[in-house]
Amino acid sequence: xxxVLFTNVRILDATGAAPYPGEVLVQGNRISRVARGARALxxxxxxxxxxxxxxxxxxxxxxxxxxxxxxxxxxSEIQRMPTEEHILWCAHIAKRYLxxxxxxxxxxxxxxxxxxxxxxxxIESGQIPGPRYLAASQEITVPGGLGDETLPHLPYPxxxxxxxxxxxxxxxxxxxxxxxxxxxxxxxxxxxxxIAGIPAExxxxxxxxxxxxxxxxxxxxxxxxxxxxxAESVKQCVRHGIEIIYHASFADEEALDMLEARxxxxxxxxxxxxxxxxxxxAAEWGITPDAAKAMGYHxxxxxxxxxxxxxHRRGIRILPGGDYGFAWIKHGTNAKDLEYFVSYxxxxxxxxxxxxxxxxxxxxxxxxELGQVKEGYLADLxxxxxxxxxxxxxxxxPKRILGxxxxxxxxxxxxxxxxxxRWSLPAA
Amino acid sequence: xxxVLFTNVRIIDGTGTAPYAGEALVQGNRIARVARGTxxxxxxxxxxxxxxxxxxxxxxxxxxxxxxxxxxxxxSDLQRLPLEEHVLWSAxxxxxxxxxxxxxxxxxxxxxxxxxxxxxxxINQGLIPGPRYLAGSQEITVAGGLGDETLPHLPFPxxxxxxxxxxxxxxxxxxxxxxxxxxxxxxxxxxxxxFTPTSPAGTTWMSDEEVAIAVREAHMRGKRVAxxxxxCESVKQCVRHGIEIIYHASFTDEEALDMLEANxxxxxxxxxxxxxxxxLDHAAPWGITRQKxxxxxxxxxxxxxxxxxxxxxKRGIRVLPGGDYGFAFTPHGENARDLEYFVKYxxxxxxxxxxxxxxxGGEIMMKGGELGQLKDGYLADLxxxxxxxxxxxxxxxxPSRLLAxxxxxxxxxxxxxxxxxxxxxxxxx
Numbered sequence: 001x002x003x004v005l006f007t008n009v010r011i012l013d014a015t016g017a018a019p020y021p022g023e024v025l026v027q028g029n030r031i032s033r034v035a036r037g038a039r040a041l042x043x044x045x046x047x048x049x050x051x052x053x054x055x056x057x058x059x060x061x062x063x064x065x066x067x068x069x070x071x072x073x074x075x076s077e078i079q080r081m082p083t084e085e086h087i088l089w090c091a092h093i094a095k096r097y098l099x100x101x102x103x104x105x106x107x108x109x110x111x112x113x114x115x116x117x118x119x120x121x122x123i124e125s126g127q128i129p130g131p132r133y134l135a136a137s138q139e140i141t142v143p144g145g146l147g148d149e150t151l152p153h154l155p156y157p158x159x160x161x162x163x164x165x166x167x168x169x170x171x172x173x174x175x176x177x178x179x180x181x182x183x184x185x186x187x188x189x190x191x192x193x194x195i196a197g198i199p200a201e202x203x204x205x206x207x208x209x210x211x212x213x214x215x216x217x218x219x220x221x222x223x224x225x226x227x228x229x230x231a232e233s234v235k236q237c238v239r240h241g242i243e244i245i246y247h248a249s250f251a252d253e254e255a256l257d258m259l260e261a262r263x264x265x266x267x268x269x270x271x272x273x274x275x276x277x278x279x280x281x282a283a284e285w286g287i288t289p290d291a292a293k294a295m296g297y298h299x300x301x302x303x304x305x306x307x308x309x310x311x312h313r314r315g316i317r318i319l320p321g322g323d324y325g326f327a328w329i330k331h332g333t334n335a336k337d338l339e340y341f342v343s344y345x346x347x348x349x350x351x352x353x354x355x356x357x358x359x360x361x362x363x364x365x366x367x368x369e370l371g372q373v374k375e376g377y378l379a380d381l382x383x384x385x386x387x388x389x390x391x392x393x394x395x396x397x398p399k400r401i402l403g404x405x406x407x408x409x410x411x412x413x414x415x416x417x418x419x420x421x422r423w424s425l426p427a428a
Numbered sequence: 429x430x431x432v433l434f435t436n437v438r439i440i441d442g443t444g445t446a447p448y449a450g451e452a453l454v455q456g457n458r459i460a461r462v463a464r465g466t467x468x469x470x471x472x473x474x475x476x477x478x479x480x481x482x483x484x485x486x487x488x489x490x491x492x493x494x495x496x497x498x499x500x501x502x503x504s505d506l507q508r509l510p511l512e513e514h515v516l517w518s519a520x521x522x523x524x525x526x527x528x529x530x531x532x533x534x535x536x537x538x539x540x541x542x543x544x545x546x547x548x549x550x551i552n553q554g555l556i557p558g559p560r561y562l563a564g565s566q567e568i569t570v571a572g573g574l575g576d577e578t579l580p581h582l583p584f585p586x587x588x589x590x591x592x593x594x595x596x597x598x599x600x601x602x603x604x605x606x607x608x609x610x611x612x613x614x615x616x617x618x619x620x621x622x623f624t625p626t627s628p629a630g631t632t633w634m635s636d637e638e639v640a641i642a643v644r645e646a647h648m649r650g651k652r653v654a655x656x657x658x659x660c661e662s663v664k665q666c667v668r669h670g671i672e673i674i675y676h677a678s679f680t681d682e683e684a685l686d687m688l689e690a691n692x693x694x695x696x697x698x699x700x701x702x703x704x705x706x707x708l709d710h711a712a713p714w715g716i717t718r719q720k721x722x723x724x725x726x727x728x729x730x731x732x733x734x735x736x737x738x739x740x741x742k743r744g745i746r747v748l749p750g751g752d753y754g755f756a757f758t759p760h761g762e763n764a765r766d767l768e769y770f771v772k773y774x775x776x777x778x779x780x781x782x783x784x785x786x787x788x789g790g791e792i793m794m795k796g797g798e799l800g801q802l803k804d805g806y807l808a809d810l811x812x813x814x815x816x817x818x819x820x821x822x823x824x825x826x827p828s829r830l831l832a833x834x835x836x837x838x839x840x841x842x843x844x845x846x847x848x849x850x851x852x853x854x855x856x857x
Contacts (some may be wrong), residue, residue, distance in 0.1 A: 084546035087512045088519060094556055119511040127520055 002047050003027045004405070008038065009051035009383065012356040013373035014058045016350065019389065024056055026379040029408035034375055044071035051383055052401055056370050057353070059103025059380035059393070061360020062131075062321035062334055063269035064246055067093045067119055068111040068161075069325025073285035075196060078111045078161050086112060088109055090119045093331050100332045100398060103380040103406045104364050106269075107136035108225060108246060108322070109187040111161040111163060117182045129411060132364060132380070137178035138163045139227065140171065140213065143188040145204045146196050146227060162189060168212040175216040178180030185244065186217045188226045194295040195278065195287075200229035201250055207236065214240045221242055229300070231255050238262055244324065244363065246270055249304035251311070262315040267363045270308055271322020272340050273329050275301040282328040308345045318345070320346055320356045335395035342392065349389045379408040430475055431455045431832075436466060437479035437812065442486040442786035442801035444779065447818065452484060454808040461804055482831055485782070485808035487531025488824070489789020490559075490763055491698035492675055494544040495521045495547055496539040497754025499549055501714035503623065504577055506539045506589045518547045520559030521760050521856070528761045529824065531792045531809035531835045533734035534698075534798075535564035536654060536675060536751070537615040545610045557683050557840060560793060560809070562613065564751035565606035566591045567656065568599065568642065569617040572632040574624050574656060590617060596641045603645040612675065613652040616642055618662035622707075622725040628664055628677055629729050636665065643669045648654035659769055660684050667691055673792065675751065676700055677740070678733035685736075689743040698793045699737055700751020701769050702758050704730040711757040726736045730773075747774065748792060749785050764824035771821065778818045808837040 003264055006024045011034065013019075023041045035041050037371045067090040070078055083087065088233050090110075097105055110116035116135035123130035123303070139162040141147035147162020157164065164180075171369040192198030217224050218241070225244035228234050231252040237245045238258040240312050245268045251259065259266060279297040280289050292298060320337035323329065329336075338356060341347040361371020370378050383403035385393040394400040403414035432454045433726055438518060439450045439462065451469045453461040463469050495518040497791030498509055509517065518538070538544035543564035551558035567590040569575035575590020585592065593599045603614050618634050627633065646653050647670070654673035657663050660681050666674045667687040674697045680688075706727045708718055712832035721727070741747055749766035752758060758765075770781040790800020799807050815823045823829040833841040 082542065082546075083511050084515045084542050085550075087515045088550050088555060091516060091519070114510065118510075118516070122513075122516050127516060226652050421817065 003045065004382070004408075005041055005043060005046045005048045005408075006056050006383065007041075007048055007050055009054055009056040010387070011373055012057040012353065012388065014056050014354055015372055015374070016354060016358075019055065019387075022183065024381070026381070026405070027044050027305060027410050029379055031373060031375060031377045031379050031381075034373055035410075040135065041246075041327045049383070049403065050348055051414070055384040055387060056373065057152050057382050057384060057388065058357040059131075059237050059359075059382055059406060060101050060356045061104040061106070061319070061364060062097065062102045062372060063106050063360065063363050064108040064271050064322035065097070065105035066108055066110070066323065066325045067097075067105075067380065068115045069331075071325055071327060073282075073327040075161065079149060079159055083112055086342055087118060088113060090115050091128045091130070093259055093325070094119055094123060094128060094133070096186045096332045097324065098129055098131050098406065100335070101382045101395060101401045101404055102131050103404070104122065104132040104332065104360060104361055104381075106134050106244070106321070107185065108134045108269075109139040111138070113138055113163070113178070114181050118185075121182075128252065133404065134364065135183050136225065137175075137186045137209055138185045139187050139189045139268070140165055140174055142166065142209070144198070146189045146191075146193040146198055152407075165209065168208045171209045171212045172216055172222065175213045179220050179222060180313075182221065185223045185225045185377075186213060188213055188224060188242070190226045190228045190236055191230040193227070194300070195227065197394070199304050200300055201231070203230045203232040203236070207234075207240070210236055210240050210242075214242060234259070238266065241265065243267065244269065247304070248311070249275070249300050249307060251307050251363065254312055256307070256316075259316050263314070263316045265355075267319055267359070268308075268311060269322050269363075270318045272304065272308070272344060273334075274323040274326075275304055275336055276340060276344070276367035277328045285327050287328075289359075305344050312345060312347065312351075317359050317362070317391060320352070329350045333396060335392070338395060349392055352392060353388060365410060383414050431473065431839075433462070433469055433471055433474045433476045434479055434484050434810070434812070435469075435471075435476055437482055437484040438816070439523045439802055440485040440782060440817070441803065443803070444544060444783060444787075446818070447483065450783050452802060452810070454810070454834070455853065457618075457808055458803060459776075459802060459806045459808050459810075462802055465505075477812070477832070479831075481817060481844075483813040484788040485811055485813060485817065485834065486790075486802050487559075487682075487811050487835065488529050488764070488785040489532040489534070489748070489793060489800060490525065490530045491534050491673075491696065491748035491789065491792050492536040492700050492751035493525070493533035493775055494536055494538070494752065494754045495525075495533075496543045497760070499754060499756055499759050501711075501756040503589065504776070507577060507587055511540060514543060515546060518543050518678075519550065519556045520755070521557070522547055522551060522556060522561070524761050525763075526557055526833060526835065526840050528827065529811045529830050530559050530763065531811070532560040532653075532789060532834065534562045534673070534750075534792055535566040535612070536698075537589075537857050539566070541566055541606070542609050548612075549610075559835065560799075562793065563611050563699070564654065565611045565614045567617045568593055568602055569613050570594060570633050570638070572619045573627050574621045577752050589656070593638065596637045599638045599641050603642045607645065607649050607651060611651065611695050612789070613654050614646045615640055615654045616671070617656040618665050619659040619676070621658060622729055625724065628725055629676075630660075631657045632661040632665070634665070636669075639665055639669050639671075643671060663688070667695065670694065672696065673698065676733070677736060678704075678729050680736040680739070685739055685743060685745075688740065688745050692743070692745045696748055696788070697737075697740060698748045698751050699733060699790075700772060701716055701733060701754070702763070703752035704733060705769060705773075706755070706757040714756050716757075734773045741774055741776060741780075745840050746791070748787050748788050749781070749783060762825060764821065767821045767824060778821055781821060784816060808834055810834045812843055817844055
């Protein structure tokens with residue numbers, strides 16, 4: 001593995017410090033030196049990348065990723081895709097995330113039992129390109145809950161992107177199956193979802209079922225994540241120690257107090273893009289703003305914004321990503337979340353960036369070695385043309401992402417810059 | 429799509445003509461012009477590749493490809509791979525064929541029902557890189573025949589890489605299922621195989637009624653049939669029933685050869701000779717010593733196959749390379765071994781061996797008028813080879829000698845160094 005020196009870059013190190021001009025040396029798969037100013041680090045025997053003043057920052061972390069969602073307008077479309085096509089789709093999408101600067105992703109649920117695990121393994125073995133990935137189970141749900149797509153005359157489990165359980169013993173069996181397959185997290189659907197005709201504030205899973213799921217996962221050192229929009233489901237998450245809370249739109253004061261008291265234990269990834277775009281940008285696919293309002297999305301968005309602002313003020317960790325992979329929020333456009341965090345939730349641009357990097361390292365279980373540009377940290381880095389703090393939208397434009405490095409290896413070599421040495425430029 | 433001019437290349441055009449110094453211009457996905465000599469084609473607005481004397485020839489065609497075979501030493505390993513991993517494996521292997529200069533492949537059977545079809549579709553959609561591909565079905569077989577891997581206490585169909593049928597109506601149902609999935613041809617296992625001692629190569633397993641209905645259902649929909657046919661009787665079944673693609677054909681008699689010769693424009697023979705040689709000479713690290721291979725019958729079969737193939741070649745029956753790569757002792761990507769074997773064992777000239785992989789290849793891909801030769805108007809599937817394959821066919825197995833691979837007018841492997849050079853001006857560096 002060649003050593004790479006990024007020179008003439010503006011370093012956004014995600015520690016919270018203001019960006020500064022400097023240099024970063026990558027040796028093997030780690031950042032070995034970070035220095036302020038120019039000509040501070042040795043250039044002998046290294047490939048020098050002259051950033052030309054571009055921003056060097058940590059790779060982005062997506063906290064709520066569904067590789068197997070297939071950019072279609074509905075939930076039933078997901079299960080119309082046969083397994084063979086589905087795994088190739090997931091491989092394709094994994095690459096798309098890395099292409100867009102997401103060097104780590106948290107699987108939030110997979111549509112068929114083993115898609116996430118197989119993709120994670122294929123990435124780790126080098127068979128396919130993709131981000132660091134933590135693999136999830138299917139969404140475990142109860143009859144009539146989100147994820148149950150069976151019909152009265154078509155009661156076949158394969159119709160559902162969720163795995164349906166009844167009672168603690170079925171839950172145990174299902175959780176153990178996913179743990180056997182090798183998931184990193186088990187996903188539970190604790191609340192409803194308007195688009196599936198189930199109110200977001202509906203909380204259909206019993207504490208007995210949840211307790212068994214969490215116990216089985218924790219016994220094997222694995223984490224649990226939950227689809228939890230209702231106030232009660234958020235409280236269930238805290239009561240049962242479910243580490244990763246998705247959505248949390250309707251968390252009330254009691255829920256917020258509980259979360260705040262355990263804020264080092266939990267992550268919240270609201271998937272705010274889903275609410276915004278389903279409310280206002282899905283008309284092309286038949287969901288007009290009026291239809292979305294009738295479903296309840298306008299109200300949920302309004303409540304969720306207030307809830308998340310309060311969480312942010314209380315220091316609860318909120319992370320970007322979530323539910324990209326539908327026709328109106330396609331895979332790869334996930335960096336919109338950072339803009340939404342600023343415009344809808346009152347984050348500063350720096351806070352938004354740190355939620356995708358510094359907090360991202362933590363949700364990946366690598367808080368002390370991932371998500372910041374620091375000596376000894378894993379070399380997951382982006383070279384960005386422009387200043388994301390001045391304009392977060394540059395992170396949505398592949399042309400502005402000049403270089404993408406994961407684990408010390410360029411997935412995207414900075415074009416034009418890579419071959420240039422510091423002291424000599426080619427005659428051209 | 430930009431136009432590409434290959435200049436300063438030695439052209440083996442796949443027509444049988446001796447190689448000549450020349451140029452070839454690719455426009456879009458086709459070869460627009462082929463010319464002898466230098467500086468005869470216009471260079472304006474085209475990317476010029478100076479081949480510096482390297483050989484430009486048609487991309488090779490593999491006539492008997494199993495993307496889903498997983499480079500393991502045995503057959504049961506095939507079904508230990510779960511579906512998801514198997515799809516990714518097949519995609520990965522497809523890429524390896526293209527990297528190795530095989531720009532077209534005929535799927536000879538896949539290990540799970542839809543692997544071939546899905547891989548072909550993904551290649552055609554541009555989702556994954558791979559050669560032109562004709563998708564096979566699973567191997568359709570009968571109880572106890574090659575492809576039946578079930579055990580008395582484990583009677584589960586998923587244990588077998590083949591599909592088991594009993595009788596004409598079950599055959600019809602199985603064939604229709606594969607046709608529904610979108611295969612380009614249906615594969616039947618008519619004979620046994622020495623790899624499976626209880627159904628050796630000289631034995632014949634499928635009834636004419638079953639074969640007839642399979643062929644009828646496939647032909648009704650304009651699809652072809654391929655057969656695993658090592659025994660003499662199974663080769664005759666192929667001719668009688670009009671099975672276009674005959675795999676192996678080790679054991680033949682004069683009647684079988686006469687039948688084949690009389691229908692030689694209809695049939696292709698892809699013997700897969702590499703596996704016979706590999707079992708005898710290369711399988712010892714995996715526990716199959718030469719002694720064991722001889723006991724399994726491979727020495728007898730190789731001797732018979734060599735005689736059969738020599739006779740077929742003399743009679744003008746089309747013999748094509750490829751076959752049963754994808755085992756530990758015949759790993760995917762080594763397929764060009766077959767060309768050397770055709771010279772060494774079957775008595776082909778090196779040029780004949782190359783033609784079998786190119787001109788005949790275009791024919792088995794059902795694109796004989798536009799694929800497999802380097803001619804004006806033909807599809808631009810080309811490889812640029814460092815050296816002279818006619819002097820040393822072995823270089824076709826060496827990735828470092830394969831300077832460029834172009835499929836359908838697009839470089840999959842772009843010539844390094846040369847790509848930036850134009851004929852009239854070189855970069856200052």
